Amino acid sequence: xxxxxxxxxxxxxxxxxxxxxxxxxxxxxxxxxxxxxxxxxxxxxxxxxxxxxxxxxxxxxxxxxxxxxxxxxxxxxxxxxxxxxxxxxxxxxxxxxxxxxxxxxxxxxxxxxxxxxxxxxxxxxxxxxxxxxxxxxxxxxxxxxxxxxxxxxxxxxxxxxxxxxxxxxxxxxxxxxxxxxxxxxxxxxxxxxxxxxxxxxxxxxxxxxxxxxxxxxxxxxxxxxxxxxxxxxxxxxxxxxxxxxxxxxxxxxxxxxxxxxxxxxxxxxxxxxxxxxxxxxxxxxxxxxxxxxxxxxxxxxxxxxxxxxxxxxxxxxxxxxxxxxxxxxxxxxxxxxxxxxxxxxxxxxxxxxxxxxxxxxxxxxxxxxxxxxxxxxxxxxxxxxxxxxxxxxxxxxxxxxxxxxxxxxxxxxxxxxxxxxxxxxxxxxxxxxxxxxxxxxxxxxxxxxxxx
Numbered sequence: 383x384x385x386x387x388x389x390x391x392x393x394x395x396x397x398x399x400x401x402x403x404x405x406x407x408x409x410x411x412x413x414x415x416x417x418x419x420x421x422x423x424x425x426x427x428x429x430x431x432x433x434x435x436x437x438x439x440x441x442x443x444x445x446x447x448x449x450x451x452x453x454x455x456x457x458x459x460x461x462x463x464x465x466x467x468x469x470x471x472x473x474x475x476x477x478x479x480x481x482x483x484x485x486x487x488x489x490x491x492x493x494x495x496x497x498x499x500x501x502x503x504x505x506x507x508x509x510x511x512x513x514x515x516x517x518x519x520x521x522x523x524x525x526x527x528x529x530x531x532x533x534x535x536x537x538x539x540x541x542x543x544x545x546x547x548x549x550x551x552x553x554x555x556x557x558x559x560x561x562x563x564x565x566x567x568x569x570x571x572x573x574x575x576x577x578x579x580x581x582x583x584x585x586x587x588x589x590x591x592x593x594x595x596x597x598x599x600x601x602x603x604x605x606x607x608x609x610x611x612x613x614x615x616x617x618x619x620x621x622x623x624x625x626x627x628x629x630x631x632x633x634x635x636x637x638x639x640x641x642x643x644x645x646x647x648x649x650x651x652x653x654x655x656x657x658x659x660x661x662x663x664x665x666x667x668x669x670x671x672x673x674x675x676x677x678x679x680x681x682x683x684x685x686x687x688x689x690x691x692x693x694x695x696x697x698x699x700x701x702x703x704x705x706x707x708x709x710x711x712x713x714x715x716x717x718x719x720x721x722x723x724x725x726x727x728x729x730x731x732x733x734x735x736x737x738x739x740x741x742x743x744x745x746x747x748x749x750x751x752x753x754x755x756x757x758x759x760x761x762x763x764x765x766x767x768x769x770x771x772x773x774x775x776x777x778x779x780x781x782x783x784x785x786x787x788x789x790x791x792x793x794x795x796x797x798x799x800x801x802x803x804x805x806x807x808x809x810x811x812x813x814x815x816x817x818x819x820x821x822x823x824x825x826x827x828x829x830x831x832x833x834x
Contacts, residue, residue: 401635403618406486406702413429423583432604445615472716506677534737541729564645601826612712
C-alpha cells in the first residue's frame, strides 16, 4: 500500500510545515477572541492544559497512521487494518479539508483586500467609515469572489511545485516571516500608553470566569487549532522519514502553536486596552474593530498606524496561506495517488472544486443572500458542518483506530522508531488515546450540539 519514491521533509521542514498547518487565522484571531470571552489568563491555562493532555496525544496518533502508511490519508488508514472500511476516515478528512478550504479562502481573500488597501491607508478612518468599508466590500458581487479565487490560485502554485520545492519551501519562508511580523506588532502594541491593562488581563488569571462551557471551549480550541480531524497531520506525517521522533515533533509543533497564540493575544489586548476597545468583538474584531484601534492608538503618528495595519494584514494573509497550503495538499495527494493523475492535474481538480465553493460562499455573505442551506449562508453552513460535526467525528475515529484497531506492535514501533527512541510515557499516551481523548471529543461534540 505504500507509495514508492515518496518525498520527505527535512528535519526543519517537519517542524515548520506541520506547525504551519496548525497556525492560521484561528491562532491570530479566534484564540484572542476566545480568550477575551472566557476570562483571559484562566482560559489560556486551560487551553495549554488541553494541548498537553489531549492535543499532543491526538497529534501523535495521526502521525502514527501517516508515517506508517506513507501515502494519502485513505491508503494510510486502510493499510493499517484488515477492514478497508477504515479508509473512510481518511476520505472524510479529505472532504473536510476541501470544504474548509472553500470558505477559508473567502476570509483569506478579505485579508488580501485589506493588505492591499493598507498600502494607501484606505482601511483606516472614523468608526462609521471603517464599518461601511467592510460592509460594502464583503457584499460586493465580484470583489470578494475574485480575491478568494486569487488566494486559491496562490495556494495552487505552491502545491503544484511539490513537497520539497513547494510545501516545505513555502513553510520555511512563511513561518519565520510570520513570527517576525507578529513580534514587531506585539512590541508596537505593548509600548502604547495604557497597554498595561491588556497585558494584565492576558496574564493574570480570573478563575471565577471558568465554567463548564469554558473548559469545553478550551478543549475545542485545542483540537481545532492543532488541525486534528482534517487528515492534515496524517498527510504531512507521510512525508516524515524514519528518523523523525514523532512525540518530540508533536511537542515542538504544539509549543509553536501555543507561543504564536499567546503572542497574538499580546498583539491585540494591549492595543485594545489602550483605546478602550472590548477584545471579544467576534468576527468584526479583525476587519472593523482593529482598524479603529490602529487609527486611535497611533493617532499622533498616522504613518505608523498605516505601517502597523499593513504588517497586521500581511501577518493574517501569511497565517491563512500556511493553512490553505496544508488543506490543499491533503486533497491533492489523494487525487494524485488514487486517480493516478499527475500532481498538477490533481491540484487543478482540487482548486477548481474549492474555487466553485469559495465563489458560492463569497456570494452568500451578502451579494446573493438566497444561497442558504438549513437556514445558514453557504459560508456559515460550511463552517458549522466542519467545526461542529466533521472535525470531531474524524478525531474521534482516529483515536479509536490507533488505540484499539492498529496492532500494538506497529504503534510501539512507530513511536520508538524501531526501538531506537526511548518513550517512558508510552502507556500513559496509549491510555490518553484510547480513553481520555475519545471522551473529551464526545464532550466537545455534545457541547457543540448543545446537548449539555
